[in-house]
Amino acid sequence: MTCAQCGKPLSFNEMGLNRKLNANAEKLCMACMAVRLNVGEERLREKIGEYLAAGCLYFAKEDGGSV
Numbered sequence: 001m002t003c004a005q006c007g008k009p010l011s012f013n014e015m016g017l018n019r020k021l022n023a024n025a026e027k028l029c030m031a032c033m034a035v036r037l038n039v040g041e042e043r044l045r046e047k048i049g050e051y052l053a054a055g056c057l058y059f060a061k062e063d064g065g066s067v
């Protein structure tokens with residue numbers, strides 16, 4: 001799975017963010033999603049932390065290093 005905007009390979013957590021935050025069919029990396037949703041990347045990282053804390057299985061602490 002790669003970003004529909006820039007072609008960057010998506011990490012596990014980025015795919016999780018797409019499931020949670022991006023209702024569009026196209027999947028986006030964190031940087032492109034931040035632009036699309038008009039939020040900072042830092043805010044997206046915070047959301048990952050929140051979902052992790054909530055036990056959401058779409059996210060993992062170790063994601064292969066691209067976040």
Ligand SMILES: [Zn+2]
Nearest residue numbers: 003006029032
């Ligand atoms: Zn992208």
